[in-house]
Amino acid sequence: MLRLNNVEVVYDRAILVLKGISLDVPEQRIITLLGSNGAGKSTTLKAISGLLKPERGEITRGSVEAGCSTT
Ligand SMILES: Nc1ncnc2c1ncn2[C@@H]1O[C@H](COP(=O)(O)OP(=O)(O)OP(=O)(O)O)[C@@H](O)[C@H]1O
């Protein structure tokens, strides 16, 4: 299970890119992110994977919860 709850991401402490994205990915399901150039798809994936810091990005609100079940 993966859950994004109202996630906000800011680059360089100034550029607000994600303004509160929420999504749920249930166990063993696949979802697709659709959006125009610059909509924030890659930023969303970087927030999930913990790769914002090298790009001077930061989650400033909300939460990313990832859990895995053993069943
Ligand atoms: N390291 C960064 N520093 C500042 N702004 C950034 C940075 N990376 C992305 N942005 C800005 O954040 C916004 C979202 O970019 P992002 O790359 O997440 O979009 P995307 O949906 O993946 O776009 P594309 O379809 O072109 O891949 C854009 O306005 C982009 O210019």
Ligand SMILES: [Mg+2]
């Ligand atoms: Mg991208």
